[in-house]
Amino acid sequence: MTSPKPLSAGARQRLGVTDAITIDGVAYRVTGEADGGYVLQNVETALHESFEHARLAALSLAGRLEISVGHYAPITVRTRMMAGAGSVAALPVKDQQAIAWKLEWITTFLEVEAEQHNEDANRPPRERKARRMRSNKGLEEALVEVGARVQARANARAQPLAEDGTLRKPRKTRAGTRVDSCCGPGPRRFREWLNDYEAACHNPLVLRPKTARCGNRTPRYAAEVERVLQEHAEMFAQEKNRSVAQCHRKLRAALDALNAKRKAEGLPPYPVPSDRTLSRRIDALDVFLVEAKRLGVDRATRKHRFIVGKAEALRPGQRVEMDEWKIDLFFLLSQTDLLKDLTEEQLDELKKRRWFLCVAIDVATRCVLGMRVDETASVRNAISTLEMVVSDKGDLAAAVGAVTPCRHMALRPEDVATDSGGSFIDPRFHLAVIGLGSGHDIPPAGMPHLRGTIERLFRTLSLQLVREFTGQTFSNVVARGDYPALQRVSITVEDFVLAALRYALDVYHNTPHAGLGGETPANAWNRLTDLYGVIPIPGRNERRAIFGLRFERVLGRHGLRFMGLHYGGDVLRDLYLKRGGIRVPIRVDPQDIGALSVEIEGTWHEVRAATTGFDGVSLAEHQALCEQLAKRYANEALLTQDIVFEALRAIQGRASAAEKAATFLARFAEPEDVARAEHNLRTFTIPSDADFANAPAVDPFTSVIPTSGAPLPDPVEDTPATPKPKLSRRPSTPEAPTTPAPRKGPGIGFED
Incomplete structure (x- = not known):
């Protein structure tokens, strides 16, 4: 085994001249690049400042660096203006679901088109079909195949297959969720989607429905009526404290006088706005200004004073593969509070259950970027693993007792490759991926070699890690034979998690990898990040939004x-x-x-x-x-x-x-x-x-609180006299233990 190369001070960030960079709330643009870093211009002051690669990497890992890739590119600006939003994550959930549905049809069509190009490689030019796929007839035929694949995925969401290959009971649709169906777009509508998507350089924002801008936006009233309406709306914000009804009576009187004059001139009368229209104009006024004029500035200030307290890849992140693995091991029941409230029947069932490990691995460097465990294959586990990919993992090595650090192993993936399992085709996971600005690649089912990196990692974990413990289930009952797995259980799931993470950091990352030509994943990470850099991870604000x-x-x-x-x-x-x-x-x-x-x-x-x-x-x-x-x-x-x-x-x-x-x-x-x-x-x-x-x-x-976990002492009676405070409506209860209340079962909640 070669000696591990120490990780660099930070992965070099890859920035472009059209990117928008925000550091600690200050907006910058890239104006130049040198060997040691970038020259950034402050957008507000127009002053230039140099930022070394190590400094940018530290700012990114600290969550102080925000980046919008291609923010100033002409096509991106035009797309944002048409969509009315800066990113997919900023849109309402309903619009995000509509974008995801259109994007599924488009990406499936491009997948079918790519397959047809591969088939045409060995055909004479006259017999090639791919070039005719975008004609009216070819597009109509291609949409039949695309619709079948989309419908198959929709069926998998609604009625997934059980382990024995039979159909499970259809899932109950949640209220407010979109129900996919095979009623897809026609050739004309799909051509509009495809042309817009390709013209926008594959920016999914261009697929936002135009219903957000629908409605009659022409003025309802003539300019003179609008002037009178606005005057009487502002009349409400006066020290005379008129009511809305009084303002509307004055509005009606003013328009009656105006209409009498128009009638004398032979002109048609103006319509009189209703009291509801006047109320909406009043509600549009600033609350503070209205009350400052009606009640006085001092009183309005006291009322509204705001109380402020302190497949293959060349670059890291080009392709990140994710999958779930049913661990070939039975586990002992934990002795923590996680199982405190379970019944004997539930405990017996847990003894026979195998847990699921969700892993994310970078294909270019073979580094493990995320690893989470849950009792079932769930979308919450998949999203947590994806979040770990784009998060700082500085305290990971210390928590598991590993020697090799992994502080800088975080990036924003360009493409996330998963299978068509229920956890990954769930709309919540899909929206999280496209919210990061990443592509979501779902290779055809039954072809695991298209995700060979993650599949091989699970094989390695089974042969090198799981084999160290008793209670193995092996890959099937034939391989298990008469081995008494349940009687030989020797480890809890918590201990296995610590062992798996330490194995990944200290063993796997420092072992020569055949897929890297004998280089270790840790050295490959240092070499490729120095060469290509990584796309900066989301800042704290963007990560919370996603x-x-x-x-x-x-x-x-x-x-x-x-x-x-x-x-x-x-x-x-x-x-x-x-x-x-x-x-x-x-x-x-x-x-x-x-x-x-x-x-x-x-x-x-x-x-x-x-x-x-x-x-x-x-x-x-x-x-x-x-x-x-x-x-x-x-x-x-x-x-x-x-x-x-x-x-x-x-x-x-x-x-x-x-x-x-x-x-x-x-x-x-x-x-x-x-x-x-x-x-x-x-x-x-x-x-x-x-x-x-x-x-x-x-x-x-x-009121000393001991640090050893002992119960808190009661406040003493001779506390110095204070003004009588407002008591909480929560009644005083007997002394309680210092540990938090346990959750109902081993499923992970925020109480853990």
Whole structure:
């Protein structure tokens, strides 16, 4: 075995002159390139600055670098203008599903066309069919084959095959989801899709339905009526505090006088707008300006003051293959809280169950970029693995005890290749792939050699890793023979996860690979990233927009509230002053609740928690913290910043080996889990930094929280006198254990 070459300081980022780069919120453009890095121009100040490759790599891995590939290219600008959005992830889910459906027809047609070109290679020119496929008749014939393949995939989604090859019971369609059918486009409509897609350089944004721009946009009223209507709408924002009905009566009187004059001149009268039309014009006015004129600037300011707290590939990432593998091993039941609430029948069933390993591997370097384990083959496991590909894995080696680091093994894939399994043809996974700007390649079923890299990796894991443990199931019952697999089980799934990750980092990445000509994957990664660079991974804000849990929250004076924390920023303050308390979409990363992404007018913005110290805190840790503090301190005014942070450190310090391993199990929590947790917490809120600053000092010896996992002491009676606070509506409960409440079963939720 050759000695491993140390990983470089960071993969060289590949930037183009048409790319839009944002570093810490500042927009840049590429104006030049040198051997050591790039010359970037500040878009606002027009000043130039040099950025070395190592610096850009560090900014990318820290999530401080955002990039929009081809943002300034003419065809990209035109496509964005026509679509009305900057990326597929910024579109409504309904439009994303429509794009995915059209894209499936187009990519399938291109696949059929490529197959026909291969068949025509050995035919005389007159007998070649590929060149006639895009004629009217050829396109009509080709769509029959395309429709059959699309319908086959739709049938696989609705009624997948069981392990024995028989059809399972059709899945129940979720409310609000699109039901695929074979009623595809006609030749004329499909030609429009194909021409638009190819003219836009394969940008899927061009396939957005035009229904977003439908409707009659011509003015409903004459210019003179519009002027009078706007005047009376602004009349509502006066210190006289007229009602909408009074404003409408004045509007009607003004138009009656105008129509009498027009009647005398022999002109037709103007129609009078309804009171609902006037109400809509009033609602369009800025909320703060209306109340400032009606109630006074001081009163409006006090009311609306925003409270702010602190196949083959040459390049890395050119092709990333993903697949799921049913591990050839039975596992012992875990002794952690994951199985605490299961019945004996459920425990007996778990003893016979084999877990699924989802892996993502880079074809060019043969490096493992993502690895997750779940009890079933699920879309949440596939999405978690894809997110791991584009995430920094700096703490991975330390968590599993590996020697070889993997901090810089993160990239944005150009193409993601999967099979047609239910986890990968699910619309949620497909939308996550195209949201990254990547292509989704699904080779024909029954041809595993088209994904040979990932298939060979599973073979390697079975021969070199699984063979080290007893309780193997082998590839089939014939190979197993009379081996008593269930009686020879010797390892838990958590221990296997740690072993698999350490094997990938220390053994597989440092072993000469035949597919690389004897070079190790770690050395291949260093060599190819230095030569080609990688496409920068998404920043924190973009990653939350693609992979985050989806919610809606009401905007208030304190910003947005989520799980007892308030989030704010200048962008929320401006939106609140303009629109008031409206509902806004948000995205939440279950592994880091220090910031959220909020959508405002089609653009995602990052807003941070008003209480410092929550960067890198997971939902599970925060839920345990809120439950502990809510039970121990029903009076929230007794909380101090030291108490909150000491409790959080105590919770984070209890991590056992099994809990560390659970980090690499499937972590794609469901929104329903968060909704239940918020309901259980009721009105308990973590105070913001401003609240802590105004709170009176508390004797730290009266509320010490031990770090050894012991129960929290009750607040003492002789706490210094403070003004009577507003008590939480949550009743005080008896002393509870410090560990968070376990989840219902071994399926992974954010409570892990």
